[in-house]
Amino acid sequence: MNELIRELSVYLDINLFDTRTSFLFALGCGAVYIYIYLCSISRKPQLITGATRLSQFLQRYCPVVTETYYPTFWCWEARVQTLLRPFITTKPYVEYRNELIKTADGGHISLDWSDSDDNALYPISTTRPTVLILPGLTGTSKESYILHMVKQSEILGYRCVIFNNRGVSGEKLLTPRTYCAANTEDLETVISHVQKTFVEAPLMAAGVSMGGMLLLNYLSKTGQQTPLKAAVVFSIGWDVFECTASLEKPLNWILFNYYLTNCLQASVNRHRHVLEKLFDIDYILKAKTIREFDERFTSLMFGYKTIADYYRDASPNHKLKSIEIPVLCLNALDDVFSPGHAIPTQSAKQNPKVALLLTAHGGHIGFLEGIFPRWATYMDRVFKQFIQAVFEHKDELKNT
Structure with a gap:
């Protein structure tokens, strides 16, 4: 014992x-x-701008630009942030009013409006501040990141209108034409329509990923002629050559490129009856990457001789000098869709109207924060504070 x-x-x-x-x-x-x-x-973001006044304006009215960004501690890696955001964040309910507007070529564009008519902060519809929002490559007004932006706007009493690219939100494609990051004709039509509908309402725009690229390309083209008071863009691809090269790396191809290519092909196949008049749909459906899809479809649709010509025209990195309204650009340096080394920091320093806000982490349209990031992200906070600063302090903004 x-x-x-x-x-x-x-x-x-x-x-x-x-x-x-x-x-x-x-x-x-x-x-x-x-x-x-x-x-x-966990680091403070870099705020890069060529003007002290714009920097001071942002620090005064958008304090988020000076705060340390604490990414969710258990999923701070870029790919994880990018992949998890659509599944983790909620999809708040938004009741849209849909409108189809005609285009010069016989097509139509679907707009989804959130009017904020019940909000007491701006009871007069004709003068209610309006935010035009441009989703990403295959996105629509129903994406979680768009819904959160709309909700942030509603809290402030603002009206939102979401520009859905042709053929992506359930409407029929009337002509053999879709969309791309370089051609701004549809965006010009939308902005003109919104501005004429609410002549007295101040108007600004926000673009996400490809939507942000399209917005910057529009601003570089129109200069001071745009009716927009300001703009903010998130996770945009600055140099399309570098973006596609990054997305074609083996792991990134498996996680992102293959899926997005399939989404683009599904949209083309859905409108086959219209598009097959001009394009070899079966050949397009055999594309394995976004680059191959653009080479076989997008670049041809918009009249580019080569894929390189299209990618050069779609890249906003060399167009910052032509932008003449205040623009805030949020990017994560670890974004695999838009590599940090391709961000045009030197060009931004040469334009007093442009400010870059660069976080060390955040991925692509990720920017998750908090222990369990179900609600607003760092990106949503930047959006809310900036649009409020634009509309509530517009006189000071003019002097930047």
């Missing part, structure tokens, strides 16, 4: 030692992770 007790005592001592060792090891690993997170992952 004594021998049995001794053996049991030794056994318990060994297991207690193992438990203590495991606990101390886990505690040590946790401490190291917290240290790395606080010192290397």
Whole structure:
């Protein structure tokens, strides 16, 4: 019996030692992770602009640009942030009013309006501030990131209108034409329509990913002639050559490129009866990458001789000098869709109307924060504070 007790005592001592060792090891690993997170992952964003006045305006009325961005500690990596946002964040309910407007070539564009008629902050519809929102490559007004932007606008009493690219939101394609990042004709039609509908209402725009690229290309083309008071863009691809090269890396192709290519092909196939008059649909459906899709379809549709010509024209990185209204551009330096080294920091410093806000982490349209990021993200906070600054302090903005 004594021998049995001794053996049991030794056994318990060994297991207690193992438990203590495991606990101390886990505690040590946790401490190291917290240290790395606080010192290397959580950082203040870089605010880059060529004008002291614009910088001061942003720091005064958009304090988020000076705050440390704490990405969700368990999913701060770029790909994880990008992949999880659509599944983690809620999809708040928004009741839209749909409108189809005609285009010069016989097509039509679907607009979804959130009028904020019940909001007491701006009871007069004719003068209610309006935000035009442009979704990403395959996005519509129903994307979670769009719904959150609309909700942020509603809190402030603003009207929103979402520009759905041709053929993506359920409407029929009337002509053999869709959309691209370089051609701004449809956007010009939409902006003109919105401005004429509410002549007295101040108007600004927000673009996400490809929508932001399209918006900057429009602004570089129109200069001071635009009716927009300001603009904000998120996670845009500055250099399309670098964007496609990044997305064609093996892991990125598996996680993102293949899926987006299939989405683009599905849209083409859905409108086959209209598009097959001008394009070889079966050949387009065999594309394995976005680059191949653009080469076989997008660049041809808009009259480019080569894919390189289209990508050069679609890239906003060399057009910043022509922008003449205040623009805030939020990008994460780890965005695999838009590599950090391709962001035109030097060009931004040469235009007093442009400000770059660069976070170390955030991925592509990710910017998750908080322990369980179900609601507003860092991107949503930037959006809300900037549009409020534009509309509530417009006189000061004019002087930047």
